[in-house]
Amino acid sequence: MSEICILGTGTWGTALGRMLANTGHDVVMWSAIEKEIDSLSSTSVHPNLPGMVIPQQIRFTKSIEEACVNREVIIFAVPSVFVRSTASTASPYIPDDQIIVDVGKGIETDTLLTLSEVIKDELQKDGTHQDIKLVALSGPTHAEEVALDMPTLIVSACTDLEVAEKIQDIFSNTCMRVYTNIDVKGVELCGALKNIIALASGISAGLGYGDNVKAALITRGMAEITRLGMAMGCVDQTFAGLSGMGDLIVTATSVHSRNNRAGYLIGQGKKPDEAVKEVGMVVEGINALLAAMKLSKQYGVELPIISAVDAVINHNADPAKTVATLMQREKKTELTKSALDINFESSLLRNTRRAGMKRVITYGTFDLLHYGHINLLRRAKALGDYLIVVVSSDEFNWNEKHKKTYFTYEQRKQLLEAIRYVDLVIPEENWQQKRSDMHEYHVDTFVMGDDWKGKFDFLKEEGVEVVYLPRTPEISTSQIKHDLYDANAVDGESKTSHEEINTDPQ
Numbered sequence: 001m002s003e004i005c006i007l008g009t010g011t012w013g014t015a016l017g018r019m020l021a022n023t024g025h026d027v028v029m030w031s032a033i034e035k036e037i038d039s040l041s042s043t044s045v046h047p048n049l050p051g052m053v054i055p056q057q058i059r060f061t062k063s064i065e066e067a068c069v070n071r072e073v074i075i076f077a078v079p080s081v082f083v084r085s086t087a088s089t090a091s092p093y094i095p096d097d098q099i100i101v102d103v104g105k106g107i108e109t110d111t112l113l114t115l116s117e118v119i120k121d122e123l124q125k126d127g128t129h130q131d132i133k134l135v136a137l138s139g140p141t142h143a144e145e146v147a148l149d150m151p152t153l154i155v156s157a158c159t160d161l162e163v164a165e166k167i168q169d170i171f172s173n174t175c176m177r178v179y180t181n182i183d184v185k186g187v188e189l190c191g192a193l194k195n196i197i198a199l200a201s202g203i204s205a206g207l208g209y210g211d212n213v214k215a216a217l218i219t220r221g222m223a224e225i226t227r228l229g230m231a232m233g234c235v236d237q238t239f240a241g242l243s244g245m246g247d248l249i250v251t252a253t254s255v256h257s258r259n260n261r262a263g264y265l266i267g268q269g270k271k272p273d274e275a276v277k278e279v280g281m282v283v284e285g286i287n288a289l290l291a292a293m294k295l296s297k298q299y300g301v302e303l304p305i306i307s308a309v310d311a312v313i314n315h316n317a318d319p320a321k322t323v324a325t326l327m328q329r330e331k332k333t334e335l336t337k338s339a340l341d342i343n344f345e346s347s348l349l350r351n352t353r354r355a356g357m358k359r360v361i362t363y364g365t366f367d368l369l370h371y372g373h374i375n376l377l378r379r380a381k382a383l384g385d386y387l388i389v390v391v392s393s394d395e396f397n398w399n400e401k402h403k404k405t406y407f408t409y410e411q412r413k414q415l416l417e418a419i420r421y422v423d424l425v426i427p428e429e430n431w432q433q434k435r436s437d438m439h440e441y442h443v444d445t446f447v448m449g450d451d452w453k454g455k456f457d458f459l460k461e462e463g464v465e466v467v468y469l470p471r472t473p474e475i476s477t478s479q480i481k482h483d484l485y486d487a488n489a490v491d492g493e494s495k496t497s498h499e500e501i502n503t504d505p506q
Contacts, residue, residue, distance in 0.1 A: 001025055002170050005071040007064070007086055009036050011143035011281070012103060013077025014046045014054065019146060021055040023173045028059045030067035032078075032086070037062050048281065052147035068093040073101055073170065075137075076119060079282045080106025080192075083115050087122035094123065097131040101167060105138065105191035106284050107291035112298070114188035133163045136184050137171070138191040139242040140250035142257070149175045155243040156180050157187040179242060183432060186234030187243040190225060193292055193306065194248040195285030197221030198259035199266075200309050201252035203319050206267020213323075217305060218245075218252050224303045231299040233400050235432040259285040272313050286313055299399060304329060358384035361437065362447040363428055365392045367405040369415050372472035379469050380447040381421035388441055389416050393427040400431065438462040 002025050006013045009031040021027045031037050037060045040046065044054040061067050068074055068090050078086050083104060094100075102115045113121060116134040123129040139154035146152050156171065156178050158164035164180040172178045181187055197217060204213045225248075226239040238244050251257045262283045265275035276283050289310045296303045308326055311317035335342065362380050366373055366389070381387040392401070394409045405412070413425045426437075437443065438459060446459050450468040459466050 002072045003070060004028070004073045004075065004170075005030070005067045006075045006077055007031075007067065007090065008075075008077035008079075008104075009033075009040055009046075009060070010077060010079070011046065011048045011147075012141075013075065014040070014049060015052070015143040015147040016075065016077065016103065017058055018052060018054055019149075019173070019176065020171070021058045025170070027057070028061055028067050028071070030061050030064050032082070032089075034062050046147075049144065049147045064090050065093045071098075073099050073167070076100065076102045076104060076115070078104060080104050080108070080115055080284055080287055081282075083118050084108065084122050087119045091123050091126075091129070094129065094132070096129050097133070098129070099133045099135065099163060099166070101135045101137050102188075103137045104284075105188070105195065106288055107189075107192045107295070109287075109290045109294075112291055112294055114185060114192070116184060116188060133158065133160055134184070135163060135167050136187045136191070137167065138187050138247065140246040142250065142254060144256045146176070151175060151177075153177045153179065153242050153246070155187055155241065157182065157184045157243070159184060181235075181238060181241070181243070183235035183238045185232060186229050186238035189229050189232065189234060190239060190244040190247060192284070192288045193225045193228070194221075194244075194251050195259045195283075196288055196292060196306050196309050197225070197248055198251040198257055199263040199283075199285040199313070200305050202257075202260040202263020202265075203267040203309070203312065204263075204323065205260075206264040206269075207320055207323065209323075214252065218248055221252075221305050222248055224301075224305055228295060228299060228301045228303065230429050231301050231395060231399055232295075233430045233432070235430070235436070237436060258283055262286070266312065267319055285309075289313055300395075357386060358444045359386045359388065359442055360384035360445045360447055361388040361390060361441060361443045363390045363392075363434070365397065365405060366412050366416060367407055369412070374419065374421075375472045376447075376449060376469060377416075377419060377421045383445050383447065383467060386423045387421055388424045388426065388437075388443070389422050390426050390428045390433075390437065391416065393429050396427075396429050434459060435462060438464050 004020055004025050004027050006017050006027065006029045009029055013029065017027050017029050040054060041060045044056065046052060046054065074094065076083060076086065100119055102119060104115050106115055108118050116136050120132065120134055123132060136157040137154060141152050141154050152175060154176060156164045156167040159182055161180060161182055168178040168180050200217050200221065201214050204217060222239060222245055229239060230236060251259060254260065258279050258281050262275040262279050265278055266272055272286060276286065292303065292306050293310055304326060308322045312319050312322055360380050360383050377387065391409060391412050394405065397403050397405055409427060416422050416425045439462065443464055445465045445467055446456060447467045447469060448456060449471045451471060453468045456466055
């Protein structure tokens with residue numbers, strides 16, 4: 001049995017409280033709205049969860065100190081706009097090593113932080129709470145169904161897998177199955193942005209459009225969320241999982257979805273504020289719009305559907321005309337790679353899938369290719385039969401490494417493809433990509449320079465041999481750029497500051 005505090009007495013927090021109490025946990029619930037505490041305590045019924053009886057063993061309190069003290073797990077179940085203020089109020093009563101689970105979905109507009117990041121930011125403002133453990137619990141989970149013990153699947157996401165598994169154990173029962181994930185940002189991004197796509201789905205239904213449009217919005221909406229997530233360094237598998245496509249499907253199609261319902265009313269002609277008032281609960285998709293538009297601009301990622309919803313909600317655009325504009329956009333392919341690249345990679349992989357073929361993979365930027373790179377590639381190829389080189393994309397270098405290369409990705413790719421040791425060159429688009437690459441490309445051996453020694457040992461868990469090769473000591477890209485800069489400075493020639501160019505020795 002675990003001692004659990006739930007901050008927030010909305011439908012989701014209350015449904016979870018009931019479930020946890022019925023599985024033997026000690027649950028105390030708090031709300032900043034005192035009349036809610038009085039009503040729930042006296043009636044054991046939640047007005048928005050008909051048919052659910054609140055267990056008598058749940059304690060309700062108006063004291064946030066009483067709620068938080070001596071609790072193994074604290075759950076934040078408040079609307080996104082109140083997460084920071086709740087964290088601030090609770091801060092004095094939360095231990096520095098507390099496990100905190102956020103079950104809300106949203107992005108803070110001003111800071112563009114996800115909700116778990118908001119909690120961390122607020123709690124650590126005064127230098128305390130440096131050891132808190134933050135978990136995002138998210139997935140296709142309507143409170144109305146959890147409240148009736150209908151089978152439900154959810155994701156426990158934490159950068160510390162041991163903590164994610166602890167929450168997995170606490171929340172798992174005969175009605176709820178919990179999976180784990182380490183991609184907290186990806187899980188939370190999906191949870192926030194899927195609400196906007198659900199608004200779009202509701203608007204289309206309100207306009208009288210059918211299932212074809214709904215399916216298109218769900219599919220292309222997830223493509224938008226995935227593009228943004230990959231630019232932000234998230235794990236691609238997250239978007240195809242429960243907290244990604246799973247949550248989007250249920251939110252964009254269910255009668256329980258307040259975002260879908262609000263969108264439907266807007267499609268029928270109501271103003272957004274009128275729709276929210278009629279729904280009677282927080283519509284998080286509307287709250288997330290401004291943050292989504294800021295992220296789109298910050299990462300240079302086009303979000304046509306989300307932008308269209310923003311136009312309708314925040315700029316009084318006509319829904320029907322907005323749909324027509326979307327339909328008339330420039331023609332595009334569904335593929336993220338060119339047909340030439342796809343055919344080339346498929347042909348190589350098909351022709352090399354013979355028994356006994358040993359595959360080797362290595363990663364790097366490979367800017368200003370030099371003989372140190374060649375030595376590394378030659379020794380990597382000697383470890384197997386087929387060498388895959390994963391090259392940092394321009395977007396990855398800029399957005400994640402905050403560095404600029406001299407040559408573009410396509411130029412670096414062409415240079416590497418001309419080297420006889422290299423069989424295939426593919427892009428690296430996020431830090432977490434390595435795990436999935438091991439399986440997608442059937443890798444046997446992972447190779448990096450020994451200046452990364454120990455950093456990628458976690459890939460052994462994927463059944464891959466990890467090898468760190470000594471680098472050629474007298475040469476590096478950084479040294480070349482430094483020497484060229486100094487030489488230009490002595491000669492008095494025009495030069496580009498080497499601080500503006502990627503100095504990654506890969």
